[in-house]
Amino acid sequence: MFLACPNRCSVNRFELWNASVFTDSLGRYLEHRAEQAPLYRCTACGSPAVDLGSVARTLAEEEQAEAGAVQDYACPSCEELFRAPAGQNPVVCPACGETYPVGG
Ligand SMILES: [Zn+2]
Numbered sequence: 001m002f003l004a005c006p007n008r009c010s011v012n013r014f015e016l017w018n019a020s021v022f023t024d025s026l027g028r029y030l031e032h033r034a035e036q037a038p039l040y041r042c043t044a045c046g047s048p049a050v051d052l053g054s055v056a057r058t059l060a061e062e063e064q065a066e067a068g069a070v071q072d073y074a075c076p077s078c079e080e081l082f083r084a085p086a087g088q089n090p091v092v093c094p095a096c097g098e099t100y101p102v103g104g
């Protein structure tokens with residue numbers, strides 16, 4: 001994860017938006033539990049922060065797919081062997097048209 005403000009604020013301070021924060025009876029911070037997809041916002045301008053880390057990862061995957069990386073698959077329905085772009089999910093069997101998700 002690498003959070004950044006879309007308005008390019010330079011404070012680099014972000015507030016967890018949708019997480020539960022637990023304190024003891026004196027209000028002292030104990031722990032926080034992030035939601036499935038934690039949201040953060042910039043403390044300077046209040047804009048939702050963007051996660052540059054996940055953007056970079058997505059770009060790398062797209063580049064790999066564009067570079068023509070292919071993966072061999074065997075259709076679970078008709079056992080046809082075929083190739084599909086490595087980033088593609090689900091894949092479609094060219095022989096019978098079966099569409100199925102692939103791992104990884
Ligand atoms: Zn900001």
Ligand SMILES: [Zn+2]
Pocket residue numbers: 075076077078079080093094095096097098
């Ligand atoms: Zn098939």
